[in-house]
Amino acid sequence: MERSKKSTRLVLGPSRLLFFLMLSLFLNLSCVPNPEDITLSDNSDVQNSSPPSHSSYYIEEIMALTHNSKCSAYSWQDRxxxxxxxxQGMALTFARSFCRLKTSQAAFISIATVLSNNTGDxxxxxxxxxxxxxxxxxxSLTNNRDETVRSLYTLGIGLGMRESSGKYCEGRDMSASNTSASTAEAGIFQTSYNSLSASEELSKLYNEYKLAPHKCLLEVFSSNIKCKTSSIAGTGPGADYQAFNKSCPAFATEYAMIMLRVRRNHYGPINRKEAQVVQSCNQMLNSVQDYIENDLNACDDLNL
Incomplete structure (x- = not known):
């Protein structure tokens, strides 16, 4: 016969009851995480509300001006x-050249002068x-410096289409006889190393870009462009120039714009007047010009 078990019950006095209540409250509070210790996971829905980087904002805005322009939709003769x-690359490089007109830095003023002065020759x-x-x-061409640079780039857009169909990485013309390192042409505008003697501003520009390759706008000019394998002619400084001309399209562009003012006969399509001047491209560049004039902070973002 089993003996019945009596249940036992712990009876707490008032002082012990108060102690356990305080201990329970302390333990619960200690389990609440500190907000500063909370780390959001990669899947968090919290979005970064900070504004886009200063440099990307203006560049994207200028590029957007080209998207629906008639210049972008224009069909170039034989191209x-x-x-x-x-x-997009030409619009941004024009913006940089235009900003040179607005700067007070002596190194940039001399280049701006060559781009904007009308020689009448x-x-x-x-x-x-x-x-x-x-x-x-x-x-119509005028003596207004802003309009002169805009007209220059209007012609430059047509020249680049004629020389390379707008491809930044174009190598030398394999059918041409100028095959030495100093005479072989390369890049968007098919310019050669021996052109450096045309103006002291060309050497200044070359050094400026070599010291700051981040200004080349390669990521813009190269977007969705397929390049053919092309060799560099010769060795030495001339070969280095060819390679740089193809890898730094913003340099190649500003360089060619100076060349158009000081030695236009370097370019066959110019001599034969095959490079087209298209009004819609001038209008597109005018919209870029207006944008910069309304906010000169854009010049800082163009790394001038």
Whole structure:
């Protein structure tokens, strides 16, 4: 016969009861995490509300001005429609050249002077040589510095399409006889190393970009562009120039714009007046110009 078990019950006095209540409260509070110790996981829905980086904002805004422009949709003679990367790169490089007109830095003023001065000498200056074609296209050349640089880039866009179909990485013309390191042409505008003697501003520009390759805008000019394998002619400084001309398209562009003012006969399509001047491209560049004039902070973002 089993003996019945009596249950036992712990009876707490008032002092012990108060102790256990305080201990329980302490333990519960200690389990609450400190907000500063909370780490959001990669899957968190919390979004970073900080504004886009200063440098990307203005560049993206200028590129956006090209997207729906008639210049981007234009079909060039024997070349077709320009690569979007080329039009965007030209717009940004124009913006940088335009900003040179607005700077007070002596190193940039001298380059801006060559780009914007009107010599009136058709033997060396492509704008003077092309003045009648500008008039026929509904654009008149003036002595206004801003308009001169815009007209220069309008012609430059046409030249780049003629020389390379807007491809930054174009190598030398394999059918041409100029195959030495100093005479072989390369890049968007097919310019050669021996052109450096045309103006002291060319060497200044070359050194400027070599010291700051982040200014090359390669990521813009190269977007969705397929490059053919092309060799570099020769060795030494001339070969280095060819390689840099292809890898730094913003340099190649500003360099060619100076060349158009000081030695236009370097470019066959200019001499034969095959490079087109298209009014819609001038209008697109004008919208870029207006944008910069309304906010000169854009010049800082263009790494001038």
């Amino acid at each position: 077709g429609r320009a690569p979007a990367a080329y039009i 058709a033997k060396i200056d492509a704008l003077t040589y092309y003045s009648s074609l500008f008039s026929q296209s509904g654009m």
